[in-house]
Amino acid sequence: MAERPGVYLRLAAAGLRAHARRPAYLAVRTAAAAVLVVVEVAGVALLLDRFGSVGGWRPAEVLLLFGLAFAAQGLALVAGNSLEADKVSELVRRGTFDQVLTRPASPLGWVVASYVDVRFLGRAAAGAGAVVWAADRAGVDWTPGRAGLAALAVACAAAVVFGILMAAAGATFVTVQGSEAVNVLVYGGLYLSSYPMQIYGSALRFLFLWVVPVGLAIYVPALGVLGRQGPPGLPGWLVWLTAPVAAAFLAAGGLAWRTGVRHYVGTGS
Amino acid sequence: MRSYLALLGAGFRRQTTYRLALAAGLVTNAFFGVVRTAVFFALYRERDQVAGLDVTDALTYVWVLEGIFAVVWAPWVWEMAEAIRSGEFLVELLRPGDPYLRLLAFDLGRTTSVLVTRTLPTLVVAGLVLDLRLPATLGGLAWLTASLVLAAVVSFQFRFLFGSAAFWTPDYRSMFMLLFPVLWLASGFVIPVGFFPAGLRALVDWSPLIPLLMAPVRVATGGPAALAVAGQAAWILVLWLAGRLVLAAAGRRLVVHGG
Amino acid sequence: MSALIEVAGLRKVFRTHRGPVEAVAGIDFRVEAGEFVGYAGPNGAGKSTTVKMMSGILLPSGGRVEVCGLVPYRERKRLARRMGVVFGQRTQLWWDLPLQESFELVGHLYRVPAADRRARLRRLEEVLALGPLLAVPVRSLSLGQRMRAELAAAVLPAPQVLFLDEPTIGLDVEAKASVRDFLRELNRAEGTTVILTTHDLDDITRLCSRLIIIDHGRLIYDGTVERLRGVYGTTRVLVVDLAEDEPVELPGAVPVRAEGRRRWFEFARDEVSAAELIARLLAGYEVADLTLEEPDIEDIVRRIYRGESPP
Numbered sequence: 115m116a117e118r119p120g121v122y123l124r125l126a127a128a129g130l131r132a133h134a135r136r137p138a139y140l141a142v143r144t145a146a147a148a149v150l151v152v153v154e155v156a157g158v159a160l161l162l163d164r165f166g167s168v169g170g171w172r173p174a175e176v177l178l179l180f181g182l183a184f185a186a187q188g189l190a191l192v193a194g195n196s197l198e199a200d201k202v203s204e205l206v207r208r209g210t211f212d213q214v215l216t217r218p219a220s221p222l223g224w225v226v227a228s229y230v231d232v233r234f235l236g237r238a239a240a241g242a243g244a245v246v247w248a249a250d251r252a253g254v255d256w257t258p259g260r261a262g263l264a265a266l267a268v269a270c271a272a273a274v275v276f277g278i279l280m281a282a283a284g285a286t287f288v289t290v291q292g293s294e295a296v297n298v299l300v301y302g303g304l305y306l307s308s309y310p311m312q313i314y315g316s317a318l319r320f321l322f323l324w325v326v327p328v329g330l331a332i333y334v335p336a337l338g339v340l341g342r343q344g345p346p347g348l349p350g351w352l353v354w355l356t357a358p359v360a361a362a363f364l365a366a367g368g369l370a371w372r373t374g375v376r377h378y379v380g381t382g383s
Numbered sequence: 384m385r386s387y388l389a390l391l392g393a394g395f396r397r398q399t400t401y402r403l404a405l406a407a408g409l410v411t412n413a414f415f416g417v418v419r420t421a422v423f424f425a426l427y428r429e430r431d432q433v434a435g436l437d438v439t440d441a442l443t444y445v446w447v448l449e450g451i452f453a454v455v456w457a458p459w460v461w462e463m464a465e466a467i468r469s470g471e472f473l474v475e476l477l478r479p480g481d482p483y484l485r486l487l488a489f490d491l492g493r494t495t496s497v498l499v500t501r502t503l504p505t506l507v508v509a510g511l512v513l514d515l516r517l518p519a520t521l522g523g524l525a526w527l528t529a530s531l532v533l534a535a536v537v538s539f540q541f542r543f544l545f546g547s548a549a550f551w552t553p554d555y556r557s558m559f560m561l562l563f564p565v566l567w568l569a570s571g572f573v574i575p576v577g578f579f580p581a582g583l584r585a586l587v588d589w590s591p592l593i594p595l596l597m598a599p600v601r602v603a604t605g606g607p608a609a610l611a612v613a614g615q616a617a618w619i620l621v622l623w624l625a626g627r628l629v630l631a632a633a634g635r636r637l638v639v640h641g642g
Numbered sequence: 643m644s645a646l647i648e649v650a651g652l653r654k655v656f657r658t659h660r661g662p663v664e665a666v667a668g669i670d671f672r673v674e675a676g677e678f679v680g681y682a683g684p685n686g687a688g689k690s691t692t693v694k695m696m697s698g699i700l701l702p703s704g705g706r707v708e709v710c711g712l713v714p715y716r717e718r719k720r721l722a723r724r725m726g727v728v729f730g731q732r733t734q735l736w737w738d739l740p741l742q743e744s745f746e747l748v749g750h751l752y753r754v755p756a757a758d759r760r761a762r763l764r765r766l767e768e769v770l771a772l773g774p775l776l777a778v779p780v781r782s783l784s785l786g787q788r789m790r791a792e793l794a795a796a797v798l799p800a801p802q803v804l805f806l807d808e809p810t811i812g813l814d815v816e817a818k819a820s821v822r823d824f825l826r827e828l829n830r831a832e833g834t835t836v837i838l839t840t841h842d843l844d845d846i847t848r849l850c851s852r853l854i855i856i857d858h859g860r861l862i863y864d865g866t867v868e869r870l871r872g873v874y875g876t877t878r879v880l881v882v883d884l885a886e887d888e889p890v891e892l893p894g895a896v897p898v899r900a901e902g903r904r905r906w907f908e909f910a911r912d913e914v915s916a917a918e919l920i921a922r923l924l925a926g927y928e929v930a931d932l933t934l935e936e937p938d939i940e941d942i943v944r945r946i947y948r949g950e951s952p953p
Contacts, residue, residue, distance in 0.1 A: 165433055
């Protein structure tokens with residue numbers, strides 16, 4: 115597996131060059147991705163302002179979570195959109211994945227690099243903008259530590275999302291159909307993590323803190339950014355676990371992908 | 384007339400074969416419904432009513448939304464546009480009869496299947512587990528059913544209008560993508576229209592997006608049913624006229640450009 | 643000296659909902675370096691399954707396969723560096739980018755040193771007439787142009803073995819000829835081993851020194867094209883243009899077709915010689931013209947597919 119990373123960067127650059135040949139198309143898609151974030155955040159802001167608070171959190175604090183979740187989603191999808199169920203299923207059905215396997219490169223690297231989509235950066239940027247705006251409304255004093263925590267949240271949540279996508283793609287090799295229920299874990303998990311975790315029942319909390327830790331990745335560092343104490347059972351030092359847990363989940367996702375590919379090679383399409 | 388009914392049946396049968404997608408869809412609906420329910424429970428913990436809506440209204444909104452989601456945002460949204468670009472659609476336009484009604488019949492068959500296999504179970508299960516404001520009388524249920532079916536019709540009409548952009552441009556998705564956030568918000572899929580600030584709400588209440596979600600929600604939660612359904616019917620008429628204009632223009636274009 | 647490709651007892655069983663299906667039921671053959679092998683068989687015979695096992699993208703259910711001294715499914719990436727693959731219908735190139743960029747990407751992917759890449763590319767461009775196409779995006783190329791480009795990209799890293807899947811399908815006569823010339827020269831000058839999967843029998847007769855025919859997962863023929871003719875093509879056809887339209891009886895030959903004054907007679911070459919038959923003909927009838935036709939390879943292969951055993 116000792117491939118030079120340069121090859122994948124070149125592949126990605128080639129994909130981006132291909133996209134750049136239609137700049138208007140790209141601009142529209144990127145803008146649309148960003149506007150959707152703005153609209154969702156605005157909607158939630160309207161809702162929360164009507165109610166004043168949720169779970170003891172002020173509207174601006176909740177909107178910070180929304181921003182972090184969108185930023186993570188955008189970041190993960192730049193690389194991970196190639197692994198979404200319908201895309202992988204199409205690769206298998208059309209026989210394109212066979213061609214990928216004849217290349218002297220890692221199939222994951224090849225697929226991801228070939229389909230890098232910059233338009234999701236629009237979502238990530240809008241999410242980051244929402245973070246800044248919400249933090250301002252919440253009166254957050256940006257120290258380097260707090261900025262680091264926000265970045266940690268986005269990176270770890272993006273890693274978890276990418277891990278889910280890898281595992282789902284691996285499963286698609288086995289089922290061929292493509293498990294769209296996996297989208298629930300990605301988009302549902304991020305949506306759930308956009309609200310403070312204490313409002314959920316214990317089952318949901320456990321699932322998204324420890325099993326699919328996108329909630330852990332967003333919530334715990336956010337506590338640090340907002341200078342809040344977590345509820346009992348979620349002490350502040352958990353923030354040191356965020357990165358290891360996310361990394362472990364990412365590795366598990368990679369394992370699921372490799373298992374899926376092994377199955378594909380074993381049984382053919 | 385019989386051919387339209389046949390199309391309805393064909394559409395219904397076609398959609399019921401997508402069992403795996405149905406299972407995945409139900410899981411998605413259930414999950415988002417549960418999360419939104421938790422959010423509203425938390426929101427209403429310290430207040431009884433906001434903007435005239437209580438927690439039961441809010442939960443009913445959530446589950447009608449989840450139930451009707453796949454009807455409004457039908458997964459086969461671009462099929463017509465693709466058929467137009469590939470040239471297959473020409474066959475449809477050349478057949479005798481009314482292409483709009485034919486497409487509507489087939490589409491309604493599919494959305495009826497979704498109503499039966501997704502909307503109904505979602506509402507029933509949610510209604511049993513939670514305290515929702517769903518109609519208890521036969522009359523009320525009839526109004527709700529009518530409202531849901533009309534929402535399906537309006538959904539088709541929107542998809543037809545968006546899909547017909549394919550007659551004029553190969554990039555039919557871009558315009559939709561730009562409009563989508565507005566549609567998403569103004570139809571009430573982000574938050575209930577009832578929570579909009581007064582000025583915005585007044586504006587949005589008169590839009591053709593209301594029939595998609597808010598109308599059935601209002602019928603369910605005991606608002607003036609006849610009024611809501613009449614509003615849906617009025618918009619169906621307007622959108623139908625728009626559809627006819629589009630078809631005529633498309634027909635002229637095909638004659639000139641040859642498809 | 644071990645062969646470049648060694649296949650022994652190769653088997654593949656697929657598990658379908660209808661039960662296990664044996665797509666490849668025990669195949670043995672060896673291909674030495676530098677051979678040009680045609681690989682033919684009816685659809686569903688197991689051709690693509692064996693090629694997939696040879697290229698490492700499918701795991702065999704049994705038997706042994708070795709390509710370039712490597713076990714394909716175990717050392718997929720190492721083997722990938724030494725082999726080239728061209729699929730007739732699908733492209734290995736980058737659709738939206740100018741052709742030149744596809745070649746550069748291939749060069750980097752297969753770690754071809756820049757100087758070598760440029761030199762090789764210049765030669766390939768010349769031979770395949772790709773010069774004016776370099777700036778054109780791949781999606782704008784015609785099928786013939788694209789196929790030449792695919793071949794150039796596949797051989798740019800100087801692979802030891804080249805797997806081709808229907809490379810001439812859909813091409814016009816001129817394009818087919820230039821592709822065939824290129825492959826012939828490649829095999830001759832660089833010693834590249836070529837495995838050509840094809841339905842086009844012209845490809846086989848003009849390019850392949852050896853033909854492997856597979857049907858229902860089993861090898862039914864492995865030998866030269868000439869021997870195929872010799873083993874299965876034991877009949878020849880005498881085509882006669884008579885001076886007058888009259889009925890003709892020719893002992894030793896079977897009339898198979900008649901159109902006006904032209905008659906076709908089929909005879910078994912080991913029963914009567916062409917010379918004898920012609921002598922008999924000329925003795926009894928006035929002949930304006932005559933020719934001898936060799937057995938059509940298409941007929942031969944069709945007969946093999948149909949399961950006719952060799953006479």
